[in-house]
Amino acid sequence: MNLFHFFARPLIAGLACLVCAHGAAQAQTRDVDRTGGPYVPTPQVVVDQMLRFGRVNASDFVMDLGSGDGVIVLTAARQMKASGMGLEIDPDLVKQSNESARKYGVSDRVSFQAMDVFKADLSRATVVTLYLLPAMMANLRGKIFSELRPGARVVSHDYHFGEWQEDERITFDAPEKEAINGIPSATLYLWIIPAKVSGRWRIQVDGSAHQQAVEFTQHFHTVKGNLLNAKGANLTDISVKGEDITFAIWNGSTRHHYRGKVRGGSMSGTVNLDGREARWQAQRASNPM
Numbered sequence: 001m002n003l004f005h006f007f008a009r010p011l012i013a014g015l016a017c018l019v020c021a022h023g024a025a026q027a028q029t030r031d032v033d034r035t036g037g038p039y040v041p042t043p044q045v046v047v048d049q050m051l052r053f054g055r056v057n058a059s060d061f062v063m064d065l066g067s068g069d070g071v072i073v074l075t076a077a078r079q080m081k082a083s084g085m086g087l088e089i090d091p092d093l094v095k096q097s098n099e100s101a102r103k104y105g106v107s108d109r110v111s112f113q114a115m116d117v118f119k120a121d122l123s124r125a126t127v128v129t130l131y132l133l134p135a136m137m138a139n140l141r142g143k144i145f146s147e148l149r150p151g152a153r154v155v156s157h158d159y160h161f162g163e164w165q166e167d168e169r170i171t172f173d174a175p176e177k178e179a180i181n182g183i184p185s186a187t188l189y190l191w192i193i194p195a196k197v198s199g200r201w202r203i204q205v206d207g208s209a210h211q212q213a214v215e216f217t218q219h220f221h222t223v224k225g226n227l228l229n230a231k232g233a234n235l236t237d238i239s240v241k242g243e244d245i246t247f248a249i250w251n252g253s254t255r256h257h258y259r260g261k262v263r264g265g266s267m268s269g270t271v272n273l274d275g276r277e278a279r280w281q282a283q284r285a286s287n288p289m
């Protein structure tokens with residue numbers, strides 16, 4: 001039985017089990033609308049793995065959505081010297097988290113706010129961490145995709161974004177979780193936020209007399225594309241990872257492999273043209289082509 005099934009049981013039975021599992025000290029007394037699920041802390045060993053899996057370091061700003069007692073952001077600050085913020089609907093847990101930040105001497109780098117995660121501005125985060133129920137994951141993924149900058153990492157404990165497939169996944173033994181959901185293991189998911197490339201682009205290769213016009217359509221990590229002004233040519237093998245884009249343009253049996261970076265409405269990189277490297281640039285077209 002995983003946590004989803006655990007929570008999917010009738011609400012009263014589920015909450016009663018949670019209170020039993022975590023003891024009266026952690027029982028939820030506040031009447032707050034926990035749309036993302038009840039307070040169930042991630043065990044410290046799993047927190048440590050989450051931060052390693054997300055490659056958290058001192059230059060990161062970590063946001064934990066539904067931060068509970070603050071353990072994820074506090075650990076990122078204490079062990080990795082990262083900065084960050086926890087957003088939590090329960091003001092008692094926020095108070096406790098801010099007190100812990102002061103106690104550990106990291107309150108200059110991390111803070112906790114009582115807030116519904118849907119009201120948060122996520123644009124500052126370089127890493128987002130999650131331990132929220134599947135329905136909340138589904139509701140949040142569009143906000144996370146659109147607000148986080150390309151290259152930002154998202155690490156989730158046990159739950160995923162459905163059709164937005166993760167870039168990496170690990171499962172490992174975690175006996176500490178047996179008391180939480182009856183399963184002595186944890187699964188972590190990692191997504192790297194891709195650049196937004198939907199729309200029409202004009203590609204210019206240095207030294208070439210004409211431009212290529214392409215149209216990309218993007219659904220989370222899946223990007224498809226068409227060439228708009230080239231008969232008999234095909235656009236294939238499109239991949240966007242963070243700011244990095246690669247694709248191939250076929251002309252007959254000749255394949256040209258483009259590699260580059262996306263920066264807002266521009267792309268640039270190199271293409272291998274029959275044995276020689278050439279530079280290319282692309283601009284997002286505001287007008288129909």
Ligand SMILES: C[S@@+](CC[C@H](N)C(=O)[O-])C[C@H]1O[C@@H](n2cnc3c(N)ncnc32)[C@H](O)[C@@H]1O
Nearest residue numbers: 034035036039040041042066068089116117131
């Ligand atoms: C499963 S706990 C995870 C706590 C912490 N992130 C961790 O991993 O230890 C989920 C937390 O999300 C909070 N929460 C639920 N819905 C929320 C919402 N809409 N906005 C902010 N926090 C929410 C709950 O109060 C709870 O503390």
